[in-house]
Amino acid sequence: MQIALHAVSQGYGGRTIIEGLSATLRPGVTALLGPNGAGKTTLIRTLATILPPRSGEIHFDDLRVVNERTARIARSRIGYLPQDFGYDPQMTVTDFVSYAAWLRDVKRRDRQQAVERALNLVDLGDARRMKMRKLSGGMRRRAGIAWAIVGDPPLALLDEPTVGLDPRQRLHFRKVIGSLDRTAVLLSTHLIDDVGAVCDRVIVLNNGAVRFEGSVSDLEALSRDDLPGHSALERAYMRLLPEEEQRL
Incomplete structure (x- = not known):
């Protein structure tokens, strides 16, 4: 599947968050990077069809999303998977993912x-009968990842999915996401090392506009030694931010 956004604008009330954004998602993992307030969550909510775009078009292959039916x-x-997802605390983990x-x-x-399969991928097979309210924060986050990937959807939107995961769980998450070769995954994150480890492509947003769209290696090539960062990817990302945001 190919998901395409053409000149999409979005906002809340009188405030415009995204303006004239165009991008394409294909099977594989695309990182969505940008500072707080860049429009990442707004873009994900728009792609999830929670917010209809103010203008522009969204296409899922030959399906153009134009009304509630589409x-x-x-x-x-x-x-x-939003940053903060709801659940019935009395549901078992199996019930929660089955509902998805x-x-x-x-x-x-x-x-x-x-x-x-989804529960085993996120290492929750042994916890399938536990109530959602009894899960630790990290286990609940993994249940949310299972919710998002069950049934191998053509598009998976993951908004800061590794928040609350310990280092071992983050490594396991990378393995899970890397196994979804038929799914177009959009991964919103602040963790640059996750991008280098698991992503094929990168979209960098700032002030609601695409500052970069391309491969991880193409982004890395933009690195400059005089910019802050512990890796070439971090320095390349900093280069795409306005000059006042490049200072630490």
Whole structure:
């Protein structure tokens, strides 16, 4: 699947957050980078069809999202993990992920296997009968990742998914995301080392506009030794920010 945004604008009330943004997502992992307030979460919410764009077009292959009917069709193709996701505390982990599979129109005969695969991928197979309210923060975050990837959706939108994960869990997360070769994953993160480890492409946002879209190696090539950062990727990212934000 290819997901394309053409001249998309978005905002809240009288405030414009994104203006004239165009980008393309394909199978593989695309990092979404940018400082706080750059428009990352607004872009993800727009792609998730929670917020209809003020102007511009969103296409899921040949499906153009123009109304609630086409948005519902698109949602069946999307796995979405927001920074703060809701859940019924009385649900078991299996019930929670099964509900996501049902929402995504995973066929009933395939649902149990899809749920088991998602739980095993995030290392929650042994916790499948636990209530959501009893999970630790890191386990709950992994349940959210299982929610987003169950049924191998064509598009997975992950907004800061590694918040609350310890280093071992973050390494496991990279392995999980790297296994989703048929899914276009958009990974919003502040962790540059995750980008270098798992991502194929990068989109850098600032002030609601795309400052860079390309491969990780192309971004790394923009690095300059006189900029702050512990790696070439960090220095390249800093180069794309306004001059006043490059200072530490």
